Amino acid sequence: MSFLPDHALDHLRQVTETPDFSNTRYRIEAELGRGGMGIVYQAWDSQLERAVALKVMDAGYAINQEGKLLAQLEHPGLAPVYDAGSLADGRVYYAMRLIQGRSLDEFLRDEPSLTARLRIFQKICDAVAFAHHRGVIHCDLKPQNIMVGDFGEVFVVDWGVARTLESGPLPSAGTPHYMAPEQSGHGGPPLDVRTDVFALGRILQDLMPPAPPRPLEAIAQKATEPDAAGRFADVARLAADVNLFLAGLPVTAYRDTPLERLVRFCRQNQVLLLLVGSYLAVKLLLFFLAPH
Amino acid sequence: MNKPLVGVIAGAILGIVDGATAWFTPAVRFEMESILMGSCVKGMVVGILCGLIARKVHSTTVGLVAGAAFGLLFAYLVAAMPQPDGQHYYLQIMLPGFVLGALTGFLTQRMGVAPA
Numbered sequence: 001m002s003f004l005p006d007h008a009l010d011h012l013r014q015v016t017e018t019p020d021f022s023n024t025r026y027r028i029e030a031e032l033g034r035g036g037m038g039i040v041y042q043a044w045d046s047q048l049e050r051a052v053a054l055k056v057m058d059a060g061y062a063i064n065q066e067g068k069l070l071a072q073l074e075h076p077g078l079a080p081v082y083d084a085g086s087l088a089d090g091r092v093y094y095a096m097r098l099i100q101g102r103s104l105d106e107f108l109r110d111e112p113s114l115t116a117r118l119r120i121f122q123k124i125c126d127a128v129a130f131a132h133h134r135g136v137i138h139c140d141l142k143p144q145n146i147m148v149g150d151f152g153e154v155f156v157v158d159w160g161v162a163r164t165l166e167s168g169p170l171p172s173a174g175t176p177h178y179m180a181p182e183q184s185g186h187g188g189p190p191l192d193v194r195t196d197v198f199a200l201g202r203i204l205q206d207l208m209p210p211a212p213p214r215p216l217e218a219i220a221q222k223a224t225e226p227d228a229a230g231r232f233a234d235v236a237r238l239a240a241d242v243n244l245f246l247a248g249l250p251v252t253a254y255r256d257t258p259l260e261r262l263v264r265f266c267r268q269n270q271v272l273l274l275l276v277g278s279y280l281a282v283k284l285l286l287f288f289l290a291p292h
Numbered sequence: 293m294n295k296p297l298v299g300v301i302a303g304a305i306l307g308i309v310d311g312a313t314a315w316f317t318p319a320v321r322f323e324m325e326s327i328l329m330g331s332c333v334k335g336m337v338v339g340i341l342c343g344l345i346a347r348k349v350h351s352t353t354v355g356l357v358a359g360a361a362f363g364l365l366f367a368y369l370v371a372a373m374p375q376p377d378g379q380h381y382y383l384q385i386m387l388p389g390f391v392l393g394a395l396t397g398f399l400t401q402r403m404g405v406a407p408a
Contacts, residue, residue: 271352272402275395282387283313290317290384 019056019087026054026095037160042098045082052082056093067094069136069162077127079155099155104143108206117207118246120146123154125200125239131156132193132235135165139191141199142178143206165192178202181226194228197238201231204242215245218254296343298404299396303339306392307332317384323376334370334389338362339396346400347407355401356394363393 004012021028025047032040038057045052055067071081084094104120112120124146128138138145139161147155161174174183180198182189201223208216219241225231232238232253241251248268250256256264266273311331314320320327342359349355367389371382 271356271398272395275391275398279388279391279395282391286384286387287316 019091019093020089021087023088024085026052028054035158035160043095045095051098052095053079053098054093054095056087056091059089059091069164070096070159073131073134073136075127075130077123077130077154077156079157099147099149099157101147101149101153101155104146104148104203107148108143114209115246118242120148120152120154121204121207122239122242124156124203125235125242127154127156128196128200129235129239132196136162137165137191137193138162138196139183140174140178141196141203142175143203146203163191180228182228189228192228193234194231197223197231197235200235200238215251215254219245219251222253293404294343295346295400295404295406296340299339299341299343299346299400300336301339302399303335303337303396304332306396307335310335310388310392319377330370334366335392335396338366338393339400342397342400343404346404350401350406352398352401355397357397359397360390360394363396364390
């Protein structure tokens with residue numbers, strides 16, 4: 001009796017695992033990543049002659065729910081689904097746009113400015129709010145599932161555990177740090193858009209500098225309230241508060257102190273205050289220079 | 293509210309306030325009414341000109357520069373007018389006029405609605 005060497009076993013494992021696309025229009029080029037529900041490959045679409053991303057679901061996922069959900073969502077922040085089908089071994093796959101970019105956590109390594117980070121956050125909110133409007137909640141929002149392109153375009157990816165608002169309770173799924181409390185408990189409150197608000201709040205915390213401005217910290221804190229009733233009612237309200245922060249206006253999640261209000265007013269009306277101050281200075285100067 | 297109207301109102305209010313400060317100069321206190329009237333009209337003229345510019349050009353810098361220029365010009369015209377005591381208060385009129393003109397120009401840029 002002879003044993004196979006390790007490298008031969010690895011090769012066999014790889015050959016068995018690699019999906020057989022020989023009867024389709026796609027040719028696998030590279031593996032892009034692995035998730036809890038499948039593997040994503042970079043592939044070449046020989047019919048349309050373009051690179052695509054192919055997600056091959058793990059065995060047992062008879063219905064390609066993610067592909068169906070994504071196909072209903074057409075938005076600049078969501079990768080469009082081009083095609084779907086089944087392999088000879090029964091596994092299902094779908095082809096979607098190949099996104100050129102980095103994940104949000106990689107993007108943050110370049111230490112972009114807070115404004116640039118918050119602009120990215122607003123785009124994430126736009127895409128998620130759109131999905132909510134269509135009745136879909138992501139349930140697994142995290143920096144690794146946000147892709148940022150070279151020109152600031154943002155894509156929310158990996159809708160593997162996404163649910164429609166009508167689909168009822170979800171089995172425990174997601175990434176613990178970004179999961180809302182109601183996602184992990186049994187018999188807890190039903191999931192709704194505030195489940196994604198929680199994850200967005202966690203992402204906002206990741207985007208913040210070590211000593212964040214107090215209003216921004218308050219926004220993230222409100223978004224990540226353990227009790228869903230205490231969070232922003234929807235993503236649009238969360239995004240609106242971030243917008244207010246970016247515009248230098250008071251946010252709903254934080255009550256300014258009188259001193260902060262004064263400082264904000266002075267910052268927003270610098271030219272006006274300078275002109276009024278100049279006028280008063282001129283008048284005072286003329287008053288003291290005048291012969292009495 | 294359209295921008296020329298904003299300019300007229302802002303110019304009138306600032307003009308009256310500026311004119312009222314003449315009360316602190318006892319030598320001219322006896323002619324307060326005419327000073328207030330002249331200052332108000334001057335402010336309104338500067339305001340309407342700034343408002344007309346603000347309708348065409350949306351720029352705080354342009355508003356400030358144009359307002360200051362108009363304020364200086366009209367303040368000069370007022371200061372050049374012969375006074376009852378025979379003196380000309382160029383500095384006392386032109387310097388505040390310059391700043392108030394800039395303020396009026398700024399306000400017309402920030403407030404009011406320009407036609408689409």
